[in-house]
Amino acid sequence: MNADSVVRSRGGRALSAAEGRALAEQLMQSRRPRPEAPAAVRPEAAAAAASDHIPPRTEAPEPVRRSRVRPAPSADPRWRWISTRETHRGRVRIDVDEVQLPTGERTTFEVDRSVPFTVATLVQQGSDLLLARQYRYPVDRWILDLPGGGGEFGEVPEQAARRELEEELGVIATTLIPLHTYFANPGRSVWATHLFFAPGVREGRALVDPSERVQPVRMPLAELDRLLVEGEVTDPALLIARTMAAAKGLLPPVGA
Template sequence: MTSPESEDDRWIVHSERPIYENEWITVSMADISVPSGERFEHHVVSMKPAAMTAVLDESGENVLLAWRHRFPSDVWNWELPGGLIDGGEDAEQTAIREIAEETGYRPRTVEHLVTFEPMIGMVRNAHHVFLARGAERIGEPTEQNEGRFEWVPLAEIPKLIAQGKILNSGTLVALLHVLAISGHPSASK
């Protein structure tokens, strides 16, 4: 284990100014000093936090995933339901709302698994990952551009990761976490 934090190792932010802002993203320039004493400007990207959920079926053997295209990287991949946290919502409320909007299901139970920062050195963008066990069909999805959702066997997840068919960081963290805590045989392959 590493030792506790030391103020001598802290990066100091003297100031930060936005250079571009809209409702989804802020790009800032921070005036910082590093532990060696060097002082310089460093960019920072801030985005709204997100919530995503690994929804398992009643048997716990299948997970609800969307096959979808992402235009910035021009890739197709499997992803969990999820989205940005709206003002006035907490992460769990967002997770539940996004499941219903994107899939037409309501989860029976929801538990927080982990919160992580996908690009911690340059980007502020907390990702809150949840696990839902069981889901009830409540209607058709209300969001039409979120991909094609399917129940995918957990046993296939390691193969899909190896084939580059699961690339989204939140989906990877969630599914690897689910496989690890479940003791699923596919986690050791």
């Protein structure tokens, strides 16, 4: 059994009674700090941590632990990292980590460590939004999304957001407001996506894009919201940025 099979067999069916007891014992103990992987083994994680790309590992927000459904355990069990073995190295990078489950059992879990982080920026231009429209081969269609992409080692998220904004739309943000940080695929990928809001932009270098891979699209907010309500907005970064801009009072609410 590996940890992936645990994930797919919830309800404890994959755990024996002895494993359950071992877990109960562990829950009685105070939480042990999770040892950091050595930098030599997980260079991206170390680089990301060093340049403060990944939000700090915090406790769960208090209200979640005050669940009325079930009292939370005194310590939330985590898996303990033991080792990492590279299994795929292309643009996509897949590691197999050996881990120790809260039961004490050792097993393996596949982790996607393709990029240190990703960024995306929601740009306001006058009373309109400046979005991107781009071809996405895996889904074989042109979709509406935000300028952005993968961060590079040595960059901080704001630098990456500015670089992608100029590369993709040919504009330079005058101000870049941090909007939100979320996990694109927290069950499989290590990286966080950093969203920014640009309340204005100025012209950057002229774009010559014979591939037409990314097209700038300027539209009124009401038009984006109409597309959203109709289910036509399919990019997570764009959907989440729209929500968080409303949550922070930068744009009016969706559905109001």
